[in-house]
Amino acid sequence: MATGRTHRPATRSRGIPEATVARLPLYLRALTALSERSVPTVSSEELAAAAGVNSAKLRKDFSYLGSYGTRGVGYDVEYLVYQISRELGLTQDWPVVIVGIGNLGAALAGYGGFASRGFRVAALIDADPAMTGKPVAGIPVQHSDDLEKIIAEDGVSIGVIATPAGVAQAVCDRLVAAGVTSILNFAPTVLSVPDGVDVRKVDLSIELQILAFHEQRKAGEEPGDEQPAPPQAAAPVAPPVATRTTAEGGRKGPDGDVPAVMPA
Amino acid sequence: MATGRTHRPATRSRGIPEATVARLPLYLRALTALSERSVPTVSSEELAAAAGVNSAKLRKDFSYLGSYGTRGVGYDVEYLVYQISRELGLTQDWPVVIVGIGNLGAALAGYGGFASRGFRVAALIDADPAMTGKPVAGIPVQHSDDLEKIIAEDGVSIGVIATPAGVAQAVCDRLVAAGVTSILNFAPTVLSVPDGVDVRKVDLSIELQILAFHEQRKAGEEPGDEQPAPPQAAAPVAPPVATRTTAEGGRKGPDGDVPAVMPA
DNA sequence: TGCTGTGAAAACTTTCACAGCC
DNA sequence: GGCTGTGAAAGTTTTCACAGCA
Numbered sequence: 001m002a003t004g005r006t007h008r009p010a011t012r013s014r015g016i017p018e019a020t021v022a023r024l025p026l027y028l029r030a031l032t033a034l035s036e037r038s039v040p041t042v043s044s045e046e047l048a049a050a051a052g053v054n055s056a057k058l059r060k061d062f063s064y065l066g067s068y069g070t071r072g073v074g075y076d077v078e079y080l081v082y083q084i085s086r087e088l089g090l091t092q093d094w095p096v097v098i099v100g101i102g103n104l105g106a107a108l109a110g111y112g113g114f115a116s117r118g119f120r121v122a123a124l125i126d127a128d129p130a131m132t133g134k135p136v137a138g139i140p141v142q143h144s145d146d147l148e149k150i151i152a153e154d155g156v157s158i159g160v161i162a163t164p165a166g167v168a169q170a171v172c173d174r175l176v177a178a179g180v181t182s183i184l185n186f187a188p189t190v191l192s193v194p195d196g197v198d199v200r201k202v203d204l205s206i207e208l209q210i211l212a213f214h215e216q217r218k219a220g221e222e223p224g225d226e227q228p229a230p231p232q233a234a235a236p237v238a239p240p241v242a243t244r245t246t247a248e249g250g251r252k253g254p255d256g257d258v259p260a261v262m263p264a
Numbered sequence: 265m266a267t268g269r270t271h272r273p274a275t276r277s278r279g280i281p282e283a284t285v286a287r288l289p290l291y292l293r294a295l296t297a298l299s300e301r302s303v304p305t306v307s308s309e310e311l312a313a314a315a316g317v318n319s320a321k322l323r324k325d326f327s328y329l330g331s332y333g334t335r336g337v338g339y340d341v342e343y344l345v346y347q348i349s350r351e352l353g354l355t356q357d358w359p360v361v362i363v364g365i366g367n368l369g370a371a372l373a374g375y376g377g378f379a380s381r382g383f384r385v386a387a388l389i390d391a392d393p394a395m396t397g398k399p400v401a402g403i404p405v406q407h408s409d410d411l412e413k414i415i416a417e418d419g420v421s422i423g424v425i426a427t428p429a430g431v432a433q434a435v436c437d438r439l440v441a442a443g444v445t446s447i448l449n450f451a452p453t454v455l456s457v458p459d460g461v462d463v464r465k466v467d468l469s470i471e472l473q474i475l476a477f478h479e480q481r482k483a484g485e486e487p488g489d490e491q492p493a494p495p496q497a498a499a500p501v502a503p504p505v506a507t508r509t510t511a512e513g514g515r516k517g518p519d520g521d522v523p524a525v526m527p528a
Numbered sequence: 529t530g531c532t533g534t535g536a537a538a539a540c541t542t543t544c545a546c547a548g549c550c
Numbered sequence: 551g552g553c554t555g556t557g558a559a560a561g562t563t564t565t566c567a568c569a570g571c572a
Contacts, residue, residue: 017540017541018541019540019541021477022470022474024473024477025467025470025473025474026454029452043552043553043554044553044554045553050454051454054542054543056542056544057541057543059553059555059556060542060543060555062554062555063554063555063556067554067555069553069554069555070549070550070554071548071552071553071555072549072550072552072553072554073550073552073553073554074552074553074554088476088477088480089476089477089479090473090476092480094472094476094479096472102371103367103370103371103374104367104368104371106367106371107366107368107371111468111469113452113467113468113469114468114469114472117469117472117473118473118476119469119472157479158475158476158479160472181479182476182479183475184468184471184472184475188293188377190290190294190314190315190316196482198475198478198479200471200474200475202466202471203377204375204377204448204466205289205375205377205378206286206289207448207464207466208358208360208378208381208383208422208424208448209289209292209352209354209381209382210286210289210464211422211448211464212352212353212354212358212382212383212422212446213285213288213351213352213353214446214462215353215358215421215445215462216352216353216356218445218460218462219421281563282562282563283562283563283564284563307530307531308531309531318564318565320564320565320566320567321563321564321565323531323533323534324533324564324565326532327532327533327534331532331533333531333532333533334531334532334571334572335530335531335533335570335572336529336530336531336532336571336572337530337531338530338531338532339532529572530571530572531570531571531572532569532570532571532572533568533569533570533571534567534569534570535566535567536565536566537565537566537567538563538565538566539562539563539564539565540561540562540563540564541560541561541562541563542559542560542561542562543558543561544557544559544560545556545557545559546555546556546557547554547555547556548553548554548555548556549552549553549555550551550552550553550554
């Protein structure tokens with residue numbers, strides 16, 4: 001598509017595929033490493049190797065951003081770092097709140113990749129009064145009673161949920177009500193949010209299960225056990241699962257993740 | 265992204281699409297919850313809502329596993345739990361080693377989702393002698409000198425890397441040399457492994473960057489319709505049940521709405 | 529009647545391969 | 551010669567829509 005007339009990568013031809021967006025951070029990381037080593041230019045082949053993708057894909061991805069390379073030479077590292085950062089919105093500073101300061105929350109708070117990439121931990125929040133005031137990664141934990149105030153004052157629009165699954169939806173509701181419009185959820189539960197709010201999910205056990213699937217394939221090349229358990233007697237349809245049949249979300253590229261409605 | 269070089273044109277393989285495999289854990293979790301509530305059967309619509317996907321996709325996914333439902337009725341919860349578990353290889357016990365017991369490693373060690381789903385933390389390993397012997401989540405940390413021995417003795421084939429990026433590749437190499445064939449990498453670096461070894465990556469900063477991308481888009485559009493910054497401080501904690509629908513990326517509407525990317 | 533299972537269409541993503549510029 | 555940028559082909563995933571069975 002985008003037939004002819006592509007003379008202005010300007011800042012207007014949006015329409016970057018989701019799969020490409022998901023890889024931009026990868027390229028950015030590889031480029032940052034090159035930049036630190038003062039490498040001036042890099043070819044699609046080299047950069048692709050550093051990012052762990054193939055070069056054709058990388059070139060195609062970059063073509064959605066514009067023509068930032070030089071034929072016969074490659075890409076200017078600094079320039080590309082800037083362009084991708086801008087595309088990702090990392091030239092501005094994003095205040096982030098982390099809710100739930102257990103081991104995971106603490107790990108996130110101390111994660112270097114945060115600060116170094118346009119994100120700033122605006123606050124650590126926990127419901128346990130015993131945690132209040134305690135510094136974690138150099139930042140004092142605040143009590144969840146103040147959540148709304150903190151979000152409003154700092155203009156936070158991104159929230160990270162690292163609480164137990166049981167309270168994740170409640171925390172999510174409060175975050176959203178307070179104005180957060182992007183949520184990164186580490187709790188193993190499906191969050192339901194209003195339209196316009198973005199949720200991304202990271203689930204450790206899901207990743208492991210996917211690995212187990214492949215691992216099983218490797219080990220059992222021979223379909224030793226195939227016969228599953230016996231069927232079941234049809235049971236009478238049971239207690240309606242309080243469905244809110246309406247929605248169904250869907251999007252996402254690489255690995256699935258999609259929010260939805262939960263039965264109450 | 266899974267790196268499974270799983271091409272098997274050979275003997276009657278069931279060839280389940282990767283996208284489907286990635287969703288099976290989601291279904292399994294939703295089904296487990298239903299099972300705990302003793303719900304006997306569930307329809308594709310209900311289960312899809314609970315898992316956060318749409319029902320057509322769910323039915324298609326299940327069709328790759330076989331015909332486990334009953335027309336006019338739905339799916340038997342217990343039976344499906346068993347089938348999916350078997351498909352994912354969770355009917356067997358997978359010993360896992362976690363290398364790098366910082367906050368993240370500790371969080372993983374204590375993560376309930378592990379134990380409850382066919383995984384067993386066989387060992388926690390750290391290079392710091394001061395950590396050796398110290399119990400984390402009830403399991404004593406072992407020194408990395410013993411890594412090979414531990415892997416061999418327990419027949420570990422899945423390893424989790426939660427070390428700093430700088431040593432991740434070295435740890436990976438040792439794991440692979442010792443016999444591990446599946447790796448879950450939390451270090452923000454690209455690991456290179458020999459053919460036949462699977463690597464999955466979880467990177468917090470990448471997820472955040474993707475959120476920032478969409479967040480930036482939201483802020484930049486606004487033809488006039490969108491909930492303006494809800495400056496309503498102190499919002500009632502009352503669950504906004506009413507307007508809640510399925511979450512979604514900033515774009516995409518209810519049903520067959522035109523997806524695509526919003527003209528920024 | 530209600531809901532699964534599934535071909536077929538549509539949408540999206542990756543890969544190929546080569547024209548075009550340095 | 552070397553390498554980018556990109557149409558077009560190939561492959562994958564999602565969605566539609568309905569036949570068919572309990």
